[in-house]
Amino acid sequence: MGTMNTATHxxxxxxALDPARFTGTVxxxxxxxxxxxxxxxxxxxxTNLGAKVLQIVVPDRHGVLDDVALGYDSLADVLxxxxxxxxxxxxxxxxxxxxxxxxxxxxxxxxxNSGAHCIHGGxxxxxxxxxxxxxxxxxxxxxxxxxxxxxxxxxxxxxxQLTYRLTDDNALVIEHVATALDEPGPASFTSHIYFxxxxxxxxxxxxxxxxxxxxxxxxxxxxxDGIASGERLSLDGHVHDLxxxxxxxxxxxxxxxxxxxTHAGSEARLCAQLHSEASGRTLDVWTxxxxxxxxxxxxxxxxxxPDVGKQGVRHRPRCAVCLEPxxxxxxxxxxxxxxNVVAPGQPYRGTTIYRFGVKPMNLL
Numbered sequence: 274m275g276t277m278n279t280a281t282h283x284x285x286x287x288x289a290l291d292p293a294r295f296t297g298t299v300x301x302x303x304x305x306x307x308x309x310x311x312x313x314x315x316x317x318x319x320t321n322l323g324a325k326v327l328q329i330v331v332p333d334r335h336g337v338l339d340d341v342a343l344g345y346d347s348l349a350d351v352l353x354x355x356x357x358x359x360x361x362x363x364x365x366x367x368x369x370x371x372x373x374x375x376x377x378x379x380x381x382x383x384x385x386n387s388g389a390h391c392i393h394g395g396x397x398x399x400x401x402x403x404x405x406x407x408x409x410x411x412x413x414x415x416x417x418x419x420x421x422x423x424x425x426x427x428x429x430x431x432x433x434q435l436t437y438r439l440t441d442d443n444a445l446v447i448e449h450v451a452t453a454l455d456e457p458g459p460a461s462f463t464s465h466i467y468f469x470x471x472x473x474x475x476x477x478x479x480x481x482x483x484x485x486x487x488x489x490x491x492x493x494x495x496x497x498d499g500i501a502s503g504e505r506l507s508l509d510g511h512v513h514d515l516x517x518x519x520x521x522x523x524x525x526x527x528x529x530x531x532x533x534x535t536h537a538g539s540e541a542r543l544c545a546q547l548h549s550e551a552s553g554r555t556l557d558v559w560t561x562x563x564x565x566x567x568x569x570x571x572x573x574x575x576x577x578x579p580d581v582g583k584q585g586v587r588h589r590p591r592c593a594v595c596l597e598p599x600x601x602x603x604x605x606x607x608x609x610x611x612x613n614v615v616a617p618g619q620p621y622r623g624t625t626i627y628r629f630g631v632k633p634m635n636l637l
Contacts, residue, residue: 284338285314285338286314286316286330286338286339286340288340288583288584289308289316289318289328289330290306290308290318290327290328290344290346290583291306291346292305292306292307292308294306294346294347294348295320295322295347295348295351296348297348299322299348299352299403300402300403302403303403304320304321304322304348304403305320305321305406306318306319306320306327307319307320307321307406307408307414309408309411309412309413309414309437309438309439310411310412310439311411311412311439311440311441311443312441313332313441313443314330314332314338315329315330315331315332315338315439315443315629316328316329316330316439317329317330317437317439317445318344319359319414319437320348320351321403321404321405321406321416322348322351322352322402322403322404323351323356323359323360323361323399323400323401323402323404324360324361324399324404324416324418324435324437325344325351325358325359325360325361325400326342326344326359326437326445326464326466327342327344327345327346327351327358327359327583328340328342328344328583329341329342329445329466329468329627329629331443331554331629332443332554332631333552333553333554333631334552334553334554334631334632334633334634335553339471339472339552340472340473340583341468341469341470341471341472341473341554341556341629342359342466342467342468342469342473343358343359343467343468343469343473343582343583343588343592343593344358344359344467344473344582344583345358345582345583346582346583346584350581350582354580354581354582355573355580355588356393356400356401357393357400357465358465358467358582359465359466359467360393360399360400360464360465361399361400361416361435361447361449361462361463361464361465362393362394362398362399362400362462362463362464362465362597362599363393363394363398363399363418363420363433363451363460363461363462363463364394364398364399364420364425364427364431364433364451364458364459364460364461364462365391365393365394365398365427365459365460365461365605366393366394366461366462366463366566366597366599366600366602367392367393367461367463367501367530367566367599367601367602367603368387368390368391368392368498368499368500368501368602368603369383369390369391369392369602369603369605369606370390370498370500370501370603370606371389371390371606372384372385372386372389372390372391372395373606374459374605374606375605375606376428376457376458376459376605376614379428381426381427381428382426383395383425383426383427384396384397384425384426387498388498389498390498390500393465394425394427395425395426397424397425398425399418399420399433399462400465402418404416404417404418404435405417405418412438412439412440412441413436413437413438413439414436414437414438415434415435415436416434416435416436416437417432417433417434417435418433418435419431419432419433420432420433427458427459428456428457428458429453429454429455429456429457429458429615430453430454430455430456431451431452431453431454431458431460431615432451432452432453432454433449433450433451433462434449434450434451434452435447435448435449436448436449442628443628443629443630444626444627444628444629445626445627445628445629446624446625446626447464447624447625447626447627448622448623448624449462449621449622449623449624450620450621450622451615451620451621451622452615452617452620452621453615453616453617453619453620454617455617457614457615457616457617458614458615459604459605459612459613459614459615460600460613460614460615460621461599461600461601461602461604461613462599462621462623463562463566463597463598463599463625464597464598464625464627465595465597466595466596466627467570467573467592467593467594467595468547468556468593468594468595468596469482469592469593469594470482470547470548470549470552470554470555470556471549471551471552471554472552473582473583473584473586474584474586475585475586475587476589477592478522478589478591478592479521479569479570479591479592479593479594480520480521480522480591481520481521481522481549481550481551482520482521482547482548482549482594483518483519483520483521483547483548483549483550484515484518484519484521484545484546484547484567484594485515485516485517485518485519485545485546485547486515486516486531486544486545486565486567487515487516487543487546488516488533488534488542488543488544489508489515489516489531489532489533489534489544489565490507490508490516490534491505491506491507491508491531491532492505492506492508492511492513492529492530492531492532493505493506493529493530493532493564493601493602493610494506499528500603501530501601501602501603501604501607501610502607503603503607503608503609503610504609505532512524512525513525513527513529515531515567518546521569521591521594524569526569526571526590526591527567527568527569527571528566528567528568528569528571528572529566529567530564530565530566530601530602531564531565531566531567532563532564532601533560533562533563533564533565535563539561539622540561541559541560541561541624541625541626542559542560542561543557543558543559544558544559544560544565544596544598545557545558545565545567545596546558547594547596548632553631553632553633553634554629554630554631555629555630555631555632556596556627556628556629556630557626557627557628557630558596558598558625558626558627558628559624559625559626559628560598560623560624560625560626561598561622561623561624561625562598562599562600562623562625563600563601563611564598564599564600564601565596565597565598565599566595566596566597566598566599566602567594567595567596567597568594568595568597569591569594570588570590570591570592570593570594570595571590571591572590573588573589573590573591573592573593574587574588574589574590574592575590596627598623598625600613601613
């Protein structure tokens with residue numbers, strides 16, 4: 274081994290999460306923290322509780338490493354914090370109205386966990402479960418979870434294989450394969466990482482970030498409690514039209530579903546581009562999923578009890594943005610929307626890629 278060239282290898286990030294603080298048990302199953310590292314010094318930290326991404330350390334335009342994902346620095350804080358923070362969400366992302374749906378003439382009643390509705394798979398969804406996890410090499414983590422009707426009331430047993438991979442060019446690749454083992458049932462997975470490209474510090478917001486969702490021409494209409502009605506609203510003249518890049522500070526809070534233009538083939542395609550002029554960091558999101566949920570975290574940290582993240586930073590509204598590729602929320606109740614029913618012999622495969630980069634300083 275030669276000496277490290279500090280010109281190309283930045284100093285280690287000083288606030289790396291400590292795996293020892295994530296060792297414990299939940300529901301009698303062991304929890305841990307896994308660190309993915311690449312040759313350029315970037316790090317992704319993931320706990321097998323909810324398959325949650327709690328830290329992403331990547332360079333800015335000057336090569337300085339910083340943390341661009343909100344999270345918590347201990348198992349205890351994960352358990353008491355926001356359950357969606359960094360989570361891999363399933364077995365159905367988003368809200369299912371009335372916590373019920375009918376499939377093949379049979380009504381399935383779910384457990385409400387958002388008023389009268391079921392959100393993100395319910396109280397026994399993937400966010401709350403301990404996955405089996407194996408780190409196969411420095412850059413790859415493989416996880417497994419089996420969804421059972423007895424746990425979440427969705428029909429069918431669904432076996433999920435999930436892989437996180439950090440590439441040498443600073444992309445976090447998330448791949449899943451879900452296999453129905455007996456009955457068919459609906460499924461929609463997403464990654465609920467909270468991003469701030471300027472780093473995670475007290476008072477930091479995403480108002481200076483610029484976001485573009487170039488291939489979405491409408492959004493899903495929602496009724497009371499944010500439940501998708503099955504209708505679509507054109508983005509022509511809409512305040513949340515993101516087909517051209519918008520500075521988020523100029524746009525009201527966003528919690529909307531953007532159906533993506535259909536495309537031939539099953540390859541991932543670009544669905545969102547985010548950048549910060551302050552840090553120079555960029556984030557391109559690629560996915561095989563048909564819809565992108567955009568959430569500017571307007572409800573984060575509004576409860577009476579503070580939501581305290583890493584290094585004691587209090588999570589506040591608009592301190593991050595979530596870019597969540599998935600299937601259509603509430604689709605099991607809305608036959609006009611595209612359906613994703615996973616049946617035996619027809620696995621549900623999906624890939625989402627969060628690719629980090631930098632852009633040079635604008636010279637005026």
